[in-house]
Amino acid sequence: MSFLREIASKRKDLRHCQTLITNTLGESFLEDTESGSVTKVSKSNSSPGYVIDYKPDLQLAEIIPGLYLGSQDPTGNKELLQASGITHVLSLGVKPLDVPEIFFDSASDASGMSSVVDPQTNISFVFVPFLDLPEASLSQILPECIHVIDSALSESGRIFVHCNAGVSRSPSVVLAYILRRSHHRKPWAFVSYNGNSDKPLCLFEAVELVRARRPCIKPNAGFFDQLRQYECGLMKENSQE
Structure with missing residues (x-):
């Protein structure tokens, strides 16, 4: 057989x-x-095969003093933002939930970037168009993003940086900011890793620092490669000084 x-x-x-x-x-x-x-069979009693978490992600993770990172969800809760002392919000690719979109549309420039101040809370909101795609260029938005963060921190403000999930786009910008400030220090942005602030952070240390405060971060592969290139550029700048 x-x-x-x-x-x-x-x-x-x-x-x-x-x-x-x-x-x-x-x-x-x-x-x-x-x-x-x-x-x-009929989908009437079907389930997706996993447990869907519908709870909002309201974490405001303080990465360095005054610099917070998270998802879009806290922007729909102005009371939370105010209670946390947030004075500025930097939105990457998605607009804040509790600010009428027409405000941003009327204030946007040719690139789609816009800035408005909420008259109720006096919180400054800045929106920067940016897609979560590996080929999206960090270098095109970083100068403005770093300026916005520096402006907030230099005024003793507190800035919340977010995208949709707070996993890829906003962590990438925060990582770039931390790398830059560890190489080019400013009095309003103290960056320390394992208690050592005497030397610039490498990308691995910056990731560990951010991940310790927001474990879910995971920049897409394209952003991570761009961050490596950004780190190399900062090292080159330092060697020429």
Whole structure:
């Protein structure tokens, strides 16, 4: 008897059963061992195959004194921003939730960048268009972003930097800022790693510093490569001074 025939013969001895399979899209299929058929079933009682977390991410992670990082969610809670002493918000790619979009549209420049002040809270909101794509250029937005962060911190303010999830875009900008300020120090931005502030941070140390305060950060591969190039540029600048 051939191997395939032996398998077919053994399969006849198996007990008939049906198995309900749900994929990650929430689609359910009924697999029948006797007929070998797979039938799609109604989605009315289907689930996505994992637990969806609908809770807002309201973390305001203080990376260095006065510089906070997180998702878009806290921007929908002005009371939280005020209670945390936030004076400035830098939004990357997504606009804050609790500020009418028309305010930004009326104040935007040719690049789509805009800045408004909320009359109720006096919080300054800056929006910078930026996509979470590996090919999106950090170098095009960093000068303005670093200026916005410096302006807030130099005035003893507190700035919250966010994107949509606070995982890729906003951490990339915060990492670049920390690298720059560890190489070119300013009195309003104290950067220290493991208690050592005598030497500039490398990218690995900057990532560890940020991740210790917001563990979910994960810049996309393109941003990480650009951050390596940015670090090399800072090292070159330092060697020429």
